Amino acid sequence: MLCRTASDLLWMARHIERVDNCARMIDYAHRVALLPDRLEKGRALTESWGAALGALGFEEDYARRYGRLDEHSVLQYLIFDADNPGSIYACLHGARESGRAQRGAISAEMYEDINSSWLRVRDFDWDQLNAEGLPQFLDWMKRRAAAFRGITLGTLVRDEAYTFLSLGTFLERADYTLRLLDLYFGETRQRPSQEAHSAVEYYRLSALLQAISAFETYRKIYRDTITPARVAEMLVLRPDMPRSLASCTAAIHRSVEGLGRGQAPELVRQCGALASELRYGRMDSLLGQGTSPFLKSVMSRLYAISDGINRQFMMSTDIVAA
Template sequence: MLGRTAASLFWMSRYHERAQNVTRLLEVAYRGAIMSHNGQEHGTHLTFALTNSGLESDYRQKYEELNIRNVSMFMIFAKDNPLSVRNSLELARNNARAVRTSITAELWEAMNTTWIEFTEVNPQSVTQEKLPDFLAWINQRAHLFRGALLNTVLRNDGYFFSQMGNFVERADNTARILNTQYWSLLPDNDIIDDGSTERYQWSAILRALSGRRSYRFAYPHARLKAFNIAEFLILRQEMPRSLAHCFDWIADTAEDLAQYYGSREPSLDLAIEIHRELSGKQMRDIYQEGLHDFLTIFIGKNNQFAQQLSEDYNFA
């Protein structure tokens, strides 16, 4: 496979995953902003979304007022925001169009229809009352993309590169949210009262990573605890957005790619190494190392893997 084809498939999935991640953060912000929670200020929830998406500084430069309208327009539609849903969907679709003959009709239709319908929406029509339904639509289209990818694409090198892009982006998103909120996940916070700010932060983190209900299944007899939440989102492989789950997929896909090409590149061995390190960790070891330091190092290694992959396979 040509390097530019591999790159397009990798970034197609990565940008689509990014669009959904930003949407989920905005959903959490909207939910919190319209519900009174222990006297927290309206802006607390909106700041949560902007901070965790790395957009707070850019937002402050553009807007003076912090409100749902401005935040939603900036995170969804702003052309000058490189992480907006609009830009992510457009870049995902452009990468798919570049390799149109390398993907299935179902996958292309899922992406192309999403982009066409998105561009037909007048941003001014997405009022505060209509925002939840619009965010739900974006999420549904993201699930349709994943379903088409998993159910129609041949398990060949194109599929492998697509999966790499998806899980690199997902791992990055989970790690960055945890790192931004790491202070609320320190074990000392487990002695706090049920009505605390930290407890809201825990719930928001789980919702942003689609883990609120599955956490209850994983820890059926335990209340929300910082230790359990950190363990759930870092080390529990059955959680689809945990770091361990992402690199379990990446490591398996790396092995598949090595077998497909009959050679092992440095990026593939790096994926195995990161997966092995996560598999050998206990949450207490991570706390002893320092949660913030661990997450910062992980983000660097995840980026290193993506960069090495692009060098090994000549991404244009």
């Protein structure tokens, strides 16, 4: 497979997953911003929208371009801003352009789906957003991302193109899960506590679970009150949770191992080592030095894996070694 094709497919999947994740982050911030001021002591706005921007890595760019922190400006930046490479608008455009360039490598249904989503968002504006409502728009975006993944699963042959799409999806999903964990656990805790200490904390945990479509799953697994420790365990270690780090890193390892075919032993080793630690690890040992060092370590290793994938499969002058 040509390097350009591999790169386009990987980034098409990453952009679609990023659209989904951005919608979910907005959903979380919007829910937390609705907390009564008497509970949040007037800090609901900055502690939700500001924290979301920081978790996505956009805090400095937003401050430079928009200055004041308010809901309207943050939504403009995260949904409609064509100059923000992480906005829903920009990511859908990037995914559509990658799909258009590689129409021979994907199914017709995949391109039609992504193109129709892009055309809808391209013509979307504030009047429509206000008329439909933010929650309804976010739900629509999450469904569109899910539809694309479903069409891919149901129409694309299991070849290298499918593997690069899967790899892009799980790289981006693992990155988002780390950012979400860091948003809630990273800076303020040495380790997740065994219980929520206030009504605000309980509501934040509930909003986090609802934003990643895991509220019902949590109730099904634990059948008990929502606690920070169990939420962290579910998003880090459970292999049956589709957005957990354990699940994502296992999928990354399988994809890289299949693509490498013995020609990328160090990259496969890095992927396998991270996947194994999360598959067989325990929260108390993983968080031995605190939550933030653990999350930063995993993020650093994930970035190293992403760089290795780029060097191994995207930078050859002729073909990828797969």
